[in-house]
Amino acid sequence: xxxxxxxxxxLPIAILALVxxxxxxxxSNYQAKILIFVGxxxxxxxxxxxxxxxxxxxxxxxxxxxxxxxYASAIMTTKYGFSVWLGFLAAILLSGLIALLIGMPSxxxxxxxxxxxxxxxxxxxxxxxxxxxxxxxxxxxxxxxPPISIGKFIFTTSQHYYYLVWGIAILLFVIALNIxxxxxxxxxxxLHGSEIAAQAMGVNTSKYKIQIFVLSAVYAGIAGSLYAHxxxxxxxxxxxxxxxxxxxxxxxxxxxxxIWGAVAGSFVLTLxxxxxxxxxxxxxxxxxxxxxxTMIFMPQGLVPGVAGLFARLRFRQP
Amino acid sequence: MQLSQIIQFVISGLTAxxxxxxxxxxxxxxxxxxxxxxxxxxxFVMLGGLISVYFYQSLKFPLFPACLAAIVxxxxxxxxxxxxxxxxxxxxxxITLIIITIGGSIFIKGSTMRILGEDPxxxxxxxxxxxxxxxxxxxxxxxxWVAFVTLAAVILLRIFYQHTILxxxxxxxxxxxxxxxxxxxxxxxxxxxxxAFSAAIGAIxxxxxxxxxMAVFDxxxxxxxxxxxxxxxxxxxxxxxxVLGGLLLGVLESLSVGIISSGYKDAISLLVLLSVLxxxxxxxxxxxxxxxx
Numbered sequence: 001x002x003x004x005x006x007x008x009x010x011l012p013i014a015i016l017a018l019v020x021x022x023x024x025x026x027x028s029n030y031q032a033k034i035l036i037f038v039g040x041x042x043x044x045x046x047x048x049x050x051x052x053x054x055x056x057x058x059x060x061x062x063x064x065x066x067x068x069x070x071y072a073s074a075i076m077t078t079k080y081g082f083s084v085w086l087g088f089l090a091a092i093l094l095s096g097l098i099a100l101l102i103g104m105p106s107x108x109x110x111x112x113x114x115x116x117x118x119x120x121x122x123x124x125x126x127x128x129x130x131x132x133x134x135x136x137x138x139x140x141x142x143x144x145x146p147p148i149s150i151g152k153f154i155f156t157t158s159q160h161y162y163y164l165v166w167g168i169a170i171l172l173f174v175i176a177l178n179i180x181x182x183x184x185x186x187x188x189x190x191l192h193g194s195e196i197a198a199q200a201m202g203v204n205t206s207k208y209k210i211q212i213f214v215l216s217a218v219y220a221g222i223a224g225s226l227y228a229h230x231x232x233x234x235x236x237x238x239x240x241x242x243x244x245x246x247x248x249x250x251x252x253x254x255x256x257x258x259i260w261g262a263v264a265g266s267f268v269l270t271l272x273x274x275x276x277x278x279x280x281x282x283x284x285x286x287x288x289x290x291x292x293x294t295m296i297f298m299p300q301g302l303v304p305g306v307a308g309l310f311a312r313l314r315f316r317q318p
Numbered sequence: 319m320q321l322s323q324i325i326q327f328v329i330s331g332l333t334a335x336x337x338x339x340x341x342x343x344x345x346x347x348x349x350x351x352x353x354x355x356x357x358x359x360x361x362f363v364m365l366g367g368l369i370s371v372y373f374y375q376s377l378k379f380p381l382f383p384a385c386l387a388a389i390v391x392x393x394x395x396x397x398x399x400x401x402x403x404x405x406x407x408x409x410x411x412x413i414t415l416i417i418i419t420i421g422g423s424i425f426i427k428g429s430t431m432r433i434l435g436e437d438p439x440x441x442x443x444x445x446x447x448x449x450x451x452x453x454x455x456x457x458x459x460x461x462x463w464v465a466f467v468t469l470a471a472v473i474l475l476r477i478f479y480q481h482t483i484l485x486x487x488x489x490x491x492x493x494x495x496x497x498x499x500x501x502x503x504x505x506x507x508x509x510x511x512x513x514a515f516s517a518a519i520g521a522i523x524x525x526x527x528x529x530x531x532m533a534v535f536d537x538x539x540x541x542x543x544x545x546x547x548x549x550x551x552x553x554x555x556x557x558x559x560x561v562l563g564g565l566l567l568g569v570l571e572s573l574s575v576g577i578i579s580s581g582y583k584d585a586i587s588l589l590v591l592l593s594v595l596x597x598x599x600x601x602x603x604x605x606x607x608x609x610x611x
Contacts, residue, residue, distance in 0.1 A: 058413055060420075105596040111412040112355040116546055117595045120588040123543065127585040241539070245420060252417055284428030291421035296406050299414050 009181075013174060016263075020166050024159050032158040036230065037272040039165040040223045041264025045262035046169075046176050046251045047219025053256035054180060054249070055212045056192035057107065058115045061122025062247050065095045065217040067129060067239025069224025074142040074234050075135065085147050088225050094219030096214050103213040122244050129236040141235025148229045153164065161230055168226065172219060176259050179215075188212060249291050264316050321325055326455040328574045333461045333530065335568020336468045337363065340523025341545025342552065342560035343471070344516035350492040350555055352510035358423035359520055360432075360542020365392045366521025367533030368430060371439040383443065389521045395426075396517020400510050408509065423538065431535045438532035441525075460529045467526045468561060471519065475557050489514060492555065514540065540584060544571075547591035553601030563601065 024032050025163050048062050069091035076087035106117045129136050136142065148155045150163065155161055179185050190198040191205050199205055246269065254265025276286060298305040344359045370388035373379040379387060403422050407414055444463050449456035479485040491498040491508050499505050525534065544567060552563025569588055574586045594601060 052413070056413075058416065109595060109599065112416065113550075114596055115416050115600055116355070116543075116550075117592060119543065120547075120591045120595075124585050124588045124592070127582060127588075131579075131581045131585075245424070246415065248420075256413075282428075282432065285425060285432065288421045288425035288428055292403055292418055292425060295410075295414055295418045295421065296403065299407065299410060 004262070007177070009177075010174075012260075013170065015051050017170050018253045019171070021163075024162050026067055029158050032162050034274060035272065036158065036161050036165050039162070039169045040227055040230075041247075041250060041270050042169050042263045042266040043165075043172055043223040043226075044220050044247055045254065045266050046172055046259055047216035047223075048247050049251045049254075049256065049259055049262035050176055050179065050188075050219075051212050051216040052251055052260065053261075054185065054188045054192060055209055056188075057209060057213065058111075058118065058248075059213075059216070060115050060119040060214070060241070060244050060248065061125070062118075063188050063239045063241070063243035064122040064125035065099060065220035065249075066224040066227070066243070067125060067236070068095045068098055068217075069221030070228040070234050070239065071129065071136055071142070071224075073225040073228045074145045077229075078142055078144060079135075084229060088222075091221045091225035092218050095217045095224070099214045099217030100210065103210045107209045107213060118242075119241065122168065122241055126236055126240050129239060137235070139235060141233060145228050145232045145234070148226075155229075157201075165226055168222065172222070173259065173263070180259065184208065184211075236237060249287075253290070253294050253302055255303035255305070257300065258303045261303035262303050265301070268302070322455050323576065324573075325452070327576045328569055329452075329455060329457055329461060331569035331572025332565055333464050333527070333568070334572065335565035336373060336464045337523050337527045337541060337564070338544050338548040338559075338567050339561040339564025340471070340519055341541055342549035342564045343475070343557055344520040345546055345549040345562045346555060346557055347488075347516040347519065348512050349549075351488045352491075353495070354404070354419070356513070356516070357416060357542065357547070358426060358538075359421040359516065359538070359545060360538035362392055362427040362520030362538075363524040363545075364533060364535065364538035365395060365426065365430065365517075365538075365543050366524030367441075367528040368434050368439060368524075368535065370525045370528065371441055371533060372434060374441055375439070381444070384441075385525045386524055389518050392521035392524075393514045393518040397510055397514035399426075399517075400513035407504065408506070422544070427535060427538060428458070434535065436535060438534040439528075440532040441529045443529040444447045444526075446451070447520060458525075458530060463472075464526050464530075467522065471522065472558060472561050479557065483517040484511065506519050506577045528531075542586045543591070547594070550594050550599065550601050551590060553603040556601075556603045559601060559603035562603070564574075 023035065027035065038242055042274055044066060045061065048059060051057050072091040072259070073084070073087035076082045076090045077084055080194045082090075102121050106121070109117055130139055133139075139161060155164055180188075187198070187208050190201065191208060195205055210240045224239075227238075250269045251262055252264035252265075253268060254263070255261025272290075273283065276283060302309070339365055341441055342361055344362060344564065345355060348359075350357045363525055366388055370385045373384035373387050374381060377384075399422055403418050404415070407418060443460045445459050450456055450462075451457075477485075479489055485501045487498065488508060488511075490501070491503060495505055498508075509545055545564070548564035548567045549560045550563070551567055552561070554560075569592060570590065571583060571586050575583050578586075580605030
């Protein structure tokens with residue numbers, strides 16, 4: 001019986017991992033590169049999904065943690081010459097620490113106030129990235145970030161990075177899934193359902209909120225670190241409010257209450273601009289329209305929405 | 319710093335602060351009637367500015383009719399926004415509504431960029447550009463227009479809320495939505511009016527300040543954020559507090575530019591926002607209680 005449970009639980013993930021592992025054999029180099037970005041977005045989205053969907057909090061400044069991770073890695077490896085793995089560690093620690101510092105006062109707020117606080121925080125971090133130019137290189141950013149290497153093996157090609165990023169993404173996915181199905185996950189969902197009721201049941205809501213906030217920031221920091229070593233050059237541009245909103249869109253469209261949704265959303269919203277290249281100028285408008293229309297007609301997101309659709313079709317009386 | 323420099327900074331701060339104040343008023347009006355924070359508020363200010371320039375330059379309207387027409391157009395846009403995007407999901411969760419208004423603001427920004435272009439545009443000053451000397455500082459006549467219009471807006475709003483049925487209905491709706499419905503107030507119509515109204519207010523702010531700073535399609539974001547900071551500072555829900563909060567924020571920002579480098583200018587308002595949210599969410603003159611656990 002135990003075996004049944006484990007198999008069922010990990011089978012979908014194993015299938016996903018298999019598909020992802022085989023995919024690079026069928027796509028071009030350019031497409032592989034796009035898929036790497038899907039993977040990075042997926043990592044970001046998973047963290048944010050845990051925060052928004054399960055803990056029910058809003059973060060409009062998530063790109064800031066992405067940036068903190070990227071800059072931490074970049075500065076450690078270029079300015080101070082540390083190894084990539086130390087840079088990675090720095091990214092995780094720094095994003096987690098800052099999330100802790102910001103989370104403690106912010107997560108006492110709710111609704112609009114929390115949204116604005118996270119937005120403001122994100123903007124302040126953007127200003128800092130630009131203004132502290134002796135450290136961060138200012139608007140020009142940091143160049144010549146070394147690629148990742150394990151021992152003698154240097155990750156250089158798209159294929160290498162594809163497997164690295166998606167390998168880490170799958171690992172983080174499994175971790176997220178385990179959290180959701182654990183006591184912590186149940187506490188989070190209780191919190192989301194009704195914070196007062198959860199507190200009445202003895203759930204330490206503040207602690208869990210902050211923990212998930214820190215975890216989501218660490219996910220973002222990991223993504224940032226991977227990004228920095230992937231493109232070898234960073235500047236403040238990808239880490240602004242615009243990207244925070246993209247991340248929220250990914251989570252919302254995929255389905256806030258589903259980690260699968262986060263991954264699905266990453267695919268949709270990273271690949272979509274590629275196919276909309278013809279409509280380049282209308283990018284922003286189409287994007288916003290997708291966001292608003294999804295929230296109006298399918299607010300639970302694509303994955304739960306489509307799954308619900310299938311369920312209803314299956315149970316319809318002939 | 320010399321006194322004249324300080325006065326110069328204070329005056330430019332008050333002028334910028336008036337725009338924040340108008341934006342803050344917009345937030346407050348909608349929040350008062352509906353409890354929603356409209357993330358697209360800053361875009362209404364931007365639209366007021368850009369559309370008035372369009373009427374004046376492209377359609378060759380005379381100056382004041384161009385401004386009035388722009389305000390009316392933005393008011394209609396605000397109403398449409400409410401009916402199309404907010405009304406269908408009016409009972410949804412906070413997150414949903416926040417995301418809808420954010421999406422709406424991006425849509426408005428993107429459409430404006432397509433239709434009216436990316437270049438900054440300005441109106442001519444309402445009564446000439448010759449500066450007036452005051453205690454060693456130079457005041458542009460437009461700044462006096464801004465002050466005048468702000469004062470008029472505050473007075474008219476006070477009359478509106480205290481002495482008109484609609485105004486009192488809005489206050490009632492803010493106090494207790496259910497009770498307002500029970501006494502026969504049409505709350506959903508009120509939501510429509512409040513969006514249209516706050517769009518118009520935002521547009522007035524945009525129009526009157528465009529001769530001094532050029533209007534551009536992406537100015538709405540920062541203005542909205544700072545306007546929100548001003549609204550929170552003055553106490554969300556209090557119209558006079560909103561304007562005072564705006565003025566205070568503008569002056570703080572302006573003086574800090576004089577003391578610290580200008581790159582951190584935006585960060586000042588954001589720090590004020592975070593400080594107020596963390597320490598005293600009800601603001602200086604707050605009526606609404608900040609939501610905290």
